[in-house]
Amino acid sequence: MEIRQLKTFMSIVKLGNFSQAAQFLGYTQSTVTTHIQLLEKELNTVLFERFGHQLMLTTDGERLYDYADRITKLAEDAKNQLDNFDVPRGPLIVGMPESLCVYHLTELLKEYASLYPDVELKLKFGIGSDFRMLLRKNMMDLAFFLEENIKDSDLVSEFLWPEPIVMLASPGHPLAKLECVQAKDLREQTLIFTESGSNYRTVLEESLAKAAVRPRTVLEICQIQTIKQFVISSLGITVLPLVAAKEELAAGMLVALPWQGPDFNTNAHLVYHKDKWLSRTIQSFIRLVQERLLK
Structure with missing residues (x-):
């Protein structure tokens, strides 16, 4: 039984599935699976069972989690107490x-x-x-x-x-011609966002909901560079930190819209x-x- 196997086991429990644990730990999913298989073989038991898409601990899995938690904490405490090196590592x-x-x-x-x-x-x-x-x-x-x-x-x-956070569009976008942009002006527009949960995205979505405004489409893209390219191509508008768009704004590839709604700044x-x-x-x-x- 190795500490890294126990850490893999605990990560699966905390994150809910093998794939997220693998992504978080920087392992392939096959490595995570191997860690669990080796634990199960050594302990002669089954640690997880599936009910449809839901991953659940077996009774033995629950018992092991308590031990794994204590073992990994003790290992970390020992490392912290005995590590007398002045150089961070x-x-x-x-x-x-x-x-x-x-x-x-x-x-x-x-x-x-x-x-x-x-x-x-x-x-x-x-x-x-x-x-x-x-x-x-x-x-x-x-x-x-x-x-x-x-x-x-x-x-x-x-x-x-x-x-500072800004609402961005291409210079040729119809909203770029307005002296002020309000929630009502975003009706039937395509909005391009990073993943849900960002503070400034939440502010905009709440503003639209309060004004009973529904955009035509919401695109969710994880890469900021891709979002900017879509907006430059007039595929929609976005809200991003000003620092992320400074070069494109200076070059005239993007414009900051005069938003007259709740403050996005964070x-x-x-x-x-x-x-x-x-x-x-x-x-x-x-x-x-x-x-x-x-x-």
């Missing part, structure tokens, strides 16, 4: 929205990797709701949030900077769980963020 899992990574954090991540080559830096893209779950399950060390405020009592947050925060043990690796990352990014 080991894994560091950091969550962040794509826009922050690409347009704000690239140089910082490059510098951190150069300063601390023994750290295994793992980046997870997503949104606040994903990060909250992973921080609370101790499956993520730190996360960058794009939200107006962080009010969760179990999370520690540090304000970094305000993040803030960047660095967040971790209040019960998280801040290792040297985590402390060094927080310190570099404070030195390079606090404004």
